[in-house]
Amino acid sequence: MTFVDFFTVSEKRKVWIDDLLRHLDHICALGGVDHVRFGSDFDGITETFGDMASAADYSQLLEALLKRYKEAEVLKFVQ
Numbered sequence: 007m008t009f010v011d012f013f014t015v016s017e018k019r020k021v022w023i024d025d026l027l028r029h030l031d032h033i034c035a036l037g038g039v040d041h042v043r044f045g046s047d048f049d050g051i052t053e054t055f056g057d058m059a060s061a062a063d064y065s066q067l068l069e070a071l072l073k074r075y076k077e078a079e080v081l082k083f084v085q
Contacts, residue, residue, distance in 0.1 A: 007033065009046045011053045020056040023070050039079045
């Protein structure tokens with residue numbers, strides 16, 4: 007999954023981590039957690055999420071993921 011804002015469905019103009027998590031839930035429902043990996047694309051985008059503007063904010067995503075998914079699943083997403 008990329009962090010390009012316009013690839014993530016949101017009812018709001020700005021995309022947030024919660025929007026990414028809903029998108030992730032949908033993808034996992036279709037293919038399972040073993041088929042998801044993150045690729046930030048921070049080096050190639052100009053618009054970012056409202057609460058994740060750079061790699062420095064990645065810890066916020068990890069915290070949100072760990073509230074929803076098992077640690078082993080989160081490690082698969084980020085490796």
